[in-house]
Amino acid sequence: MVHAFEEYGIYVSTTSACSSKADKPAGTLIAMGVEKSLAQTAVRISLDADNDMSQMEQFLTTFKNHL
Numbered sequence: 001m002v003h004a005f006e007e008y009g010i011y012v013s014t015t016s017a018c019s020s021k022a023d024k025p026a027g028t029l030i031a032m033g034v035e036k037s038l039a040q041t042a043v044r045i046s047l048d049a050d051n052d053m054s055q056m057e058q059f060l061t062t063f064k065n066h067l
Contacts, residue, residue, distance in 0.1 A: 001043060004066045010059055013044045 005012050025039030034042070045059070 001066060005062060008062050010062060
């Protein structure tokens with residue numbers, strides 16, 4: 001899924017920057033009560049004040065097309 005987004009200029013991650021080398025689910029998700037099997041497949045998206053609605057719509061369209 002990460003590479004599918006890259007083809008559209010959308011960059012997401014499967015881990016936080018501080019744990020990118022670890023082969024385990026995000027501790028934050030586990031602490032939130034997310035099941036380990038689901039947490040291991042999570043994709044992290046980061047947004048900031050420069051993102052606009054058209055970029056969000058592009059993300060959602062790409063996401064729906066690659067489910």
